[in-house]
Amino acid sequence: MTEHLTVDPLHPDSALIAHAADCLQHGGLVAFPTETVYGLGVYALDPDALQRLFLAKERPANDPVIIHVASIQTLDPLVLETPWSTLTERFWPGPLTLVLPRSQRVPDEVTAGGSTVAVRMPNHPVARALLNKVRLPIAAPSANLFGHPSPTSAQHVLDDLNDRIDMVVDGGNTPVGLESTVLDLTSTPPIILRPGAISLEMLRTIIPDVTTKIATTHETMRSPGLLQRHYSPRASLVVYEGDPGRVRARLVKESEMAIAKGQRVGVLVPREDLKTFAGMEVSVAECGISGDSASTAKRLYAALRELDAIGVDLILASGVVQHGDHLEAALRDRLRRAAAGQVKNA
Ligand code: TXA
Numbered sequence: 266m267t268e269h270l271t272v273d274p275l276h277p278d279s280a281l282i283a284h285a286a287d288c289l290q291h292g293g294l295v296a297f298p299t300e301t302v303y304g305l306g307v308y309a310l311d312p313d314a315l316q317r318l319f320l321a322k323e324r325p326a327n328d329p330v331i332i333h334v335a336s337i338q339t340l341d342p343l344v345l346e347t348p349w350s351t352l353t354e355r356f357w358p359g360p361l362t363l364v365l366p367r368s369q370r371v372p373d374e375v376t377a378g379g380s381t382v383a384v385r386m387p388n389h390p391v392a393r394a395l396l397n398k399v400r401l402p403i404a405a406p407s408a409n410l411f412g413h414p415s416p417t418s419a420q421h422v423l424d425d426l427n428d429r430i431d432m433v434v435d436g437g438n439t440p441v442g443l444e445s446t447v448l449d450l451t452s453t454p455p456i457i458l459r460p461g462a463i464s465l466e467m468l469r470t471i472i473p474d475v476t477t478k479i480a481t482t483h484e485t486m487r488s489p490g491l492l493q494r495h496y497s498p499r500a501s502l503v504v505y506e507g508d509p510g511r512v513r514a515r516l517v518k519e520s521e522m523a524i525a526k527g528q529r530v531g532v533l534v535p536r537e538d539l540k541t542f543a544g545m546e547v548s549v550a551e552c553g554i555s556g557d558s559a560s561t562a563k564r565l566y567a568a569l570r571e572l573d574a575i576g577v578d579l580i581l582a583s584g585v586v587q588h589g590d591h592l593e594a595a596l597r598d599r600l601r602r603a604a605a606g607q608v609k610n611a
């Protein structure tokens with residue numbers, strides 16, 4: 266049985282946090298909210314616990330995990346170089362993961378045998394309370410089955426991992442909704458391996474030559490989060506980009522064609538388009554407000570999971586409208602991956 270602890274997301278009860286910390290200290294698997302998505306935590310220096318973590322998630326052993334800490338002191342023994350202090354002062358705690366040269370203390374299970382380790386200091390009051398209480402480095406991948414959309418609520422965690430993990434600390438929906446930015450500081454110049462809420466532009470205010478590299482399936486993967494198909498729903502997903510009016514018209518037409526072929530269709534659209542599909546035989550998942558990436562990011566994974574739960578065969582989605590806010594690149598990246606590259610111009 267997975268124990269379900271419900272806490273106030275802003276002021277989590279200290280007795281419940283102590284209970285979850287105790288479970289982690291004894292090698293348990295504890296899911297908890299971060300500002301990005303729910304993580305599945307284990308004590309990062311315990312190889313047995315790490316093996317149970319990979320088993321529970323059905324995650325391949327060649328996919329390294331991120332270590333979460335509450336303080337630089339906890340991090341220091343794990344890395345050979347202390348990270349750029351200007352970066353951590355500006356963006357930690359927050360949705361930025363840094364890839365650094367590892368020390369010998371970090372087990373191979375964490376790094377997939379590599380010479381680097383990914384670390385981050387999350388900024389959710391529940392994650393902070395828990396990490397402060399355990400005072401240990403905690404390895405925490407997203408708390409989903411491998412390849413599924415990341416969980417943004419405790420229910421998503423249980424849908425994937427009920428009875429496979431010891432505990433979930435339920436702090437409601439996660440505020441960002443997309444995974445952290447992964448920045449590799451071991452390459453010159455530093456490279457963004459996975460875009461997130463800390464954008465290229467934000468990083469460039471501190472490291473002017475940071476670049477972003479879009480890997481292809483043919484390249485050696487530096488980060489399996491870069492696999493072209495990842496974060497995916499069960500149904501086939503096609504994304505349509507372009508002028509919002511044309512996208513809406515195309516979604517209607519494609520839906521009608523798929524329905525005529527006997528397919529069960531779901532559409533993933535901004536709130537202002539809901540009325541367009543009201544009379545149609547499609548399942549509609551609202552996904553934020555057009556042009557407001559933050560609202561779309563919060564809803565994206567939940568919307569994909571809702572349509573999967575209904576059992577649709579095909580999901581048609583409107584793509585990200587270009588408007589240049591800090592989450593736009595991350596959102597476009599996740600939609601593209603969820604669609605396994607099926608992105609079309611409307
Ligand atoms: O927001 C997040 O980062 C969430 C929350 C729970 O913190 N965690 C998360 O973890 O998304 P996960 O394991 O689902 O994704 C971690 C990503 C993967 O793409 C992994 O390949 C990459 O980070 N990664 C981990 N260690 C790495 C390393 N040493 N070098 C390069 N990439 C690494």
Ligand code: MG
Nearest residue numbers: 406407408415
């Ligand atoms: Mg993940």
